[in-house]
Amino acid sequence: TILAFEKLWEEGKNINLVIVGKQGWFVDELIKKIKEQPLLNQKLFWMNSISDRYLDELYSVCHCLIAPSKGEGFGLPLIEAAQHKLPIIARDLSIFREVAGDYVYYFENDDNPAILANAIENWLNLYRKSKHPKSDQMPWLTWKESADQLVGLMVERQ
Template identity: 30%
Template sequence: MVLATRPNASTGIERYAINLFKAMREHAPDTVAFVDRRSTVLDGPNVIAVDGGFRGWLALPRSRAFRDVDCDALVCPAFPPSPLALLGKAPVFRIIHDDFPWTRGEAMNLRGRFLFKHCEAAMARRYGDVMAPTTLMADSLSAILHRPVGTIGNAPGIDLSLAPAPDRGQAQIIAVGTIEPRKNYDAVLDLAEALPAPWRVQIVGRRGWGPIAETWDSRLARHEARVEWHGHASDAALLGLYQSADCFVSMSLAEGFNMPLVEAASLGLPVVCSDIEIHRRVAPPWARFAPLSISAADLAAIVREAAATPPSAQDVAHYAHAFSWGGIAQALIGRIKAARAK
């Protein structure tokens, strides 16, 4: 497995790759991961440090570390493979999380468009298998890439068993995600102003791209009394914020899955989210759906109502059981075996 990891940072896609590798390591002990040697987010057995960055990615299939493994299948759960990987004997299994590069790629930088749009599209027909976390995204990617795309599933990005005991009732709202255009943080900031005191909004997510990221500091300054930005918080800090929140809010314009929503719901938070198709498929039964055109005042009313009616423990347990890394790892192993048997 080739994991896209960077020092002291990990996006939802990178978290997916890391957690899938950990599960694969349990179900298929000979699984190894190639990881940027500068990264501090993964250790333990079968982790192979390699040169990172663009040059390291491109040259990986020709590196001694890669050749010494002599792998039977190459899995890329976070990042497209180097084109040189297609020249090797091992089939490439690619997990693509979102159709964003093709449908809204203008918000990406030049390198991002090259790797995740043009390079990916050119290589996709030569992959041994292509998968997506949800059926909705698999259907969209299949039409874009002109090839079958399977559904592999998704699960929380952090270990929810490490969460502290809940401490709700503090009039706190939490929103989690990279600061980028799809997340629609303008709606979240407007919500913060529409909520009465002492309600506050906690935002967790690294600075991303687009106009929202470029003007983020000035936007925060206008809402500093009602909003606190935690940047790229540690897992422990994020779990603490989840457990002290009264409601999770996501007003995203589009998502490939929305891992933070699943994490929050699995911990029993009331959920208010935008009424988009992917949320209809992955949000919990107790979620409240808000149209993207909703006013800040109406959204504030829905949030307060949701926070006042938390889900039952039984409903939370049933929902959390549906998202398992072990199940995803077993599904991936099954697809690899099926492809090799052909």
């Protein structure tokens, strides 16, 4: 994601990237890349330990959520973004499609930063015309549907 934004910044795009999340396993190279980025705290921001209240504030001021994850367990960030009526750009993963359907702008599941950069540009063009997929229209599961899915998963694994 950082490489995609670096490409966009080099092209003169005036956009910011806010990365939210604590430092986890196997991300030393990413952390190094963030800390060495000349635009850190100017166009690139890393929020590594924030409260739920501050996260809510971020959701209210951001233009979209980018979910570049290559492997996601459930897609919780997409659900949180949709609850905040935030548009979503996501890697084309089956779990994301299962959770968010057509209410997300998907980009090809490829590691080439140009693909994400192009997807962001295409999404921005749609956003300016208000033709982007809108997560605020995403249907929600009822508590019963959620419970039925959970029971189904538990039965499958027995």
